[in-house]
Amino acid sequence: MAATEDRDADLRGRVAMLNQLLLCVILVVIVLAVAITDRAADHSLLLVATVIVLAGGAATLVVPWARIARAWVYVIPLADIVAIGLARSEQHLLGIELLWAFPVMWMATLGLTAFLTAAALVLVEFGAIIALAGASGSAVSYLLPAAVIVAIGVTSYVSSRRYRAQRVLLDKQTALLSGALSRAQGHEELMTDVLDAVDFGVIRITADGEVSVFNEALGRIQRSIPGFGRLDRPIGDAYAADGVTRIEEPDRPLRRALRGELFENEVIWFGPPDQPRTALSMTARQLRSGDGAPAGCVIVARDVTAELTALRARDRLVSSISHELRTPLTSVLGYIDLAIDHLDRPDDAARDLDVAAKNGERLLEIIADILAASSTSRGSIDLTISPKQIDVAELVQQAAEAWRARAAYTSISIDATDVLPASAWADAARIRQVVDNLVSNAVKYNVDGGSIAVRTSSDGTSTFIDVQDSGVGISAEDQRRLFEQYFRARRDVEGSGLGLSISRDIVRAHGGDITVRSAPGTGSTFTVRLPAQPRGQGDRELHA
Incomplete structure (x- = not known):
């Protein structure tokens, strides 16, 4: 007024x-x-x-x-x-x-x-x-x-x-138009806030092929995939859901949506297979105006890289664990059958049952590793240890002797001449588990005719166990992930990818640590450091 x-x-x-x-x-x-x-x-x-x-x-x-x-x-x-x-x-x-x-x-x-x-x-x-x-x-x-x-x-x-x-x-009429404009601006701001709040990218393409709407999530995707959602900047490499079948520019989702094609939850990998890359799940829907005429399309893109990586890791883990369990389980069943056939020869039956029992123990160890890894808390495992003063030299000698027969299959020698007298305040069973894992890896990742050296030493405060091999070595990039659960540097060698992770947690639960020195082609040396003297009395539960 x-x-x-x-x-x-x-x-x-x-x-x-x-x-x-x-x-x-x-x-x-x-x-x-x-x-x-x-x-x-x-x-x-x-x-x-x-x-x-x-x-x-x-x-x-x-x-x-x-x-x-x-x-x-x-x-x-x-x-x-x-x-x-x-x-x-x-x-x-x-x-x-x-x-x-x-x-x-x-x-x-x-x-x-x-x-x-x-x-x-x-x-x-x-x-x-x-x-x-x-x-x-x-x-x-x-x-x-x-x-x-x-x-x-x-x-x-x-x-x-x-x-x-x-x-x-x-x-x-001006008042009505002003009110309508204000409401439209409010709806637009609300829509913008909603689009920016969701975790998937949204692209609105007009019937003329212009990108008219996008949100913050799309901006994050564009930072990892430069040029995504733009018609004037072609994207480098794009692959189908299998990650290896290359998709040419005319067949990529944006071009297909502009042609009027519809698709839902189509997975596209962006980036070369040998480099870190991003996977998007993409859906396209056509839009129509009030009179039913085509009005462009909307594309929704969701980053599923972590999900697909986890699924692939799960599949690899299941395959690896299946292989790890199958070998000792087959041996258990086979030797039990032999023992049944040798019932008339007690000595042979006892030997067969002894082999079956050892493979059964191996099965229990694998299952224990899996259970320990599955009960993770903040990336490590819960361990109960019963430390006491132990002879580390004797424990390492026993582990070396136990693996000599297995190493002999590929002409690998195990040298224990530098195992010097040393003691530590530790749980003997747990430390034997660590040493067995390190020696087992030194055998599996060695070359035919190679060598393994085990050593022990002590400075009165800390006790050290070294396991050195003449194998293929470990790259600097793999060393950074070596102690991650389920990580395996080589896929052609059997294993669950849990051994080193569990071993490090065991050693850290004792107040020590494991380190590695390696380079490709020069072999690897793993060093375990343990406390030489007690820090407390009796059993205690430690969380790594």
């Missing part, structure tokens, strides 16, 4: 200025013309009228119409009517009464009351001038100018009313 009133006041000011200035110009031109053509006559009334009109013109320029009452606007047009009447009093200025049209039209824009007041004043003043002048002639010739002026005023009044009605209608 305040804005409307301000606009009305501003409009009154502009109308006053335009009407009055135009009247001033016309009247000045008349004065100049009269002064040039009729110098002998007395034009004092015309000059007074001109001064009144010019004063009104000056007032329209300096008066702040928006700050004063509306009724004050009537003063200037009413003064103009009086001034024109004075000028018309000079009988030789016939026709000048037509200038009354300007103030009458002005008053007509101010409302019905203002118009009727101005029309009445004009008629009264014109009638008085005619009566005082005692003019003769047809009444029509005198009344015609007044009638024309009133008609002009009526036309102005009707036009003004129509303009006001149209302006009110436009104001209502």
Whole structure:
């Protein structure tokens, strides 16, 4: 409402200025013309009228119409009517009464009351001038100018009313449009917030092929896959769900969606197979306008790299564990069958059962490793150890002797000459598990005809166990992941990928650690550090 009133006041000011200035110009031109053509006559009334009109013109320029009452606007047009009447009093200025049209039209824009007041004043003043002048002639010739002026005023009044009605209608329509625009902006902001909150990328492509909508998740995807979601930047390498079948540019999801194809949860790998890469699950849906015409498409892309990597790791783990369990289980069943066949030969049956029992123990060890890994807490395992003062040299000698037969199959020698007397505060069974794992790896990852050296030493504070092999060595990149659960540097060697992870947790539960020194082609050396002296008494449960 305040804005409307301000606009009305501003409009009154502009109308006053335009009407009055135009009247001033016309009247000045008349004065100049009269002064040039009729110098002998007395034009004092015309000059007074001109001064009144010019004063009104000056007032329209300096008066702040928006700050004063509306009724004050009537003063200037009413003064103009009086001034024109004075000028018309000079009988030789016939026709000048037509200038009354300007103030009458002005008053007509101010409302019905203002118009009727101005029309009445004009008629009264014109009638008085005619009566005082005692003019003769047809009444029509005198009344015609007044009638024309009133008609002009009526036309102005009707036009003004129509303009006001149209302006009110436009104001209502403007308010409706402003409300609709505000609601649309609110919906757009809400949609933007929702799209930015989800964890999948959204691409909206118009029917003309322009990308018109995207969200923050898409921006994150674009940082890992430069050019994704853009038609002007081709993406390097893209592969099908198997990760090896290359997808050419025309067959990639964005191009297919633009052709009108639909697809759902289609997995695409981006990046070369031998480098870190990203997998996206992509879905395309066509959009249609209200009349059913095609309106482009929307593509949803979700990063499933972690999920697919975990699934592949699970599949590899299941395959590896199946292989690890199958070998000793087959041996158990086979030797039990042999023992049954040798019931008539107790010695042979006992030997067969002994082999079956050892393989059964191996099965228990594998299952124990899996259970230990599955009960992870913050990436490590829960271990119960019973430390006491143990002879580490004797334990390492026993482990070396136990693996000599297995190493002999591939002509690998195990040297224990540097196993020196050393003791540690540790759980003997757990440390034997660690040493067995290290020696087992040294055998499995060695070369035919290679060598293994085991050593022990102590400085009185810490006791060290070294297992060195002449195998293929370990790259720096693999060394960084060597102690991760399920990690395996080579897929052609059997194993579950749990041994080193569990071994490190066991050693750390004792207050020690395992380190490795290696390089490709030079073999590897694993060093176990254990406390040489007790740090407490009795059994205790430690969490690595």
